[in-house]
Amino acid sequence: MAVKKNNKLYAFDESAEMSKPIKQMFTLKVLSADNIEDVAIYKTFEEAEYKLIEYLKKGTCGWIVSNDE
Numbered sequence: 001m002a003v004k005k006n007n008k009l010y011a012f013d014e015s016a017e018m019s020k021p022i023k024q025m026f027t028l029k030v031l032s033a034d035n036i037e038d039v040a041i042y043k044t045f046e047e048a049e050y051k052l053i054e055y056l057k058k059g060t061c062g063w064i065v066s067n068d069e
Helices: 045-057
Strands: 009-013 018-022 024-032 035-042 061-068
Touching: 024 045, 035 045, 045 061
Parallel strands: none
Antiparallel strands: 009 018, 024 035, 024 061
16 A cells, blocks of 8 residues: 655744644755755745845855745
8 A cells, every 4th residue: 555645845933833834935955065955945935035146146056946735
């Protein structure tokens, strides 16, 4: 029997002080010393884009990965 995969995404809601299901999240990844590292996970594309721009200005290779339900 196949195991059902749970594809729900969760993010911490500061006002409720608990994790809640969300439809999408954005992970910022950077390349450093021949390794791909996850920098952070953001609830909105704009937050991830702002941080990505900071890394790109420093000359660090980076990109945003979108995870949807």
